Amino acid sequence: MHYSDFVSRVDNRGKLVVVEFGRDGAVPFEVRRIYFIYGAGPGVSRGFHAHRNLEQLAFTVSGHCRVRLDDGRNSEDVWLNSPSSGLRIEKMVWHEMHDFSEDCVLMVLASDHYDESDYIRDYKEFQTLADC
Ligand code: T46
Numbered sequence: 001m002h003y004s005d006f007v008s009r010v011d012n013r014g015k016l017v018v019v020e021f022g023r024d025g026a027v028p029f030e031v032r033r034i035y036f037i038y039g040a041g042p043g044v045s046r047g048f049h050a051h052r053n054l055e056q057l058a059f060t061v062s063g064h065c066r067v068r069l070d071d072g073r074n075s076e077d078v079w080l081n082s083p084s085s086g087l088r089i090e091k092m093v094w095h096e097m098h099d100f101s102e103d104c105v106l107m108v109l110a111s112d113h114y115d116e117s118d119y120i121r122d123y124k125e126f127q128t129l130a131d132c
Contacts, residue, residue, distance in 0.1 A: 002088035029111040040100035047096040049121045055111040057086040063104030070094040072130030
């Protein structure tokens with residue numbers, strides 16, 4: 001499991017989280033796209049795919065959700081619940097997002113532009129390509 005911790009400035013006015021690209025190593029790739037997922041709410045699940053080449057870093061700006069990561073051999077569930085800690089979603093890792101809180105805003109930094117051909121949305125195909 002790979003997390004990137006962002007610099008967090010805390011004082012009596014609240015918290016300020018800094019994500020600086022290409023400086024502190026917290027984002028281990030060049031960011032070419034940012035997207036947000038929100039309004040998912042309880043009972044909704046998303047994802048269910050792997051990426052052939054895309055590298056991503058996901059964190060919750062607010063709320064929480066559970067992410068299942070599966071490399072074809074092992075799977076692990078982790079909770080995303082902090083704006084100051086990003087979860088690395090590496091290429092060729094099957095991922096699913098579950099248990100969104102109603103206030104969840106999931107922000108994802110991605111290493112490339114949107115390209116549907118980069119998605120593997122069939123689990124059996126993923127397992128074959130992951131050489132399991
Ligand atoms: C991922 C997880 C964490 C676009 O047109 N542009 C975009 O940049 C993205 C991300 C999506 N879309 C379109 C494709 C679909 O028609 O938006 C629609 C919903 O996308 P999708 O069903 O793939 O959403 P999720 O939540 O299942 O997956 C998303 C990302 O697509 C994916 O790359 O890793 O979040």
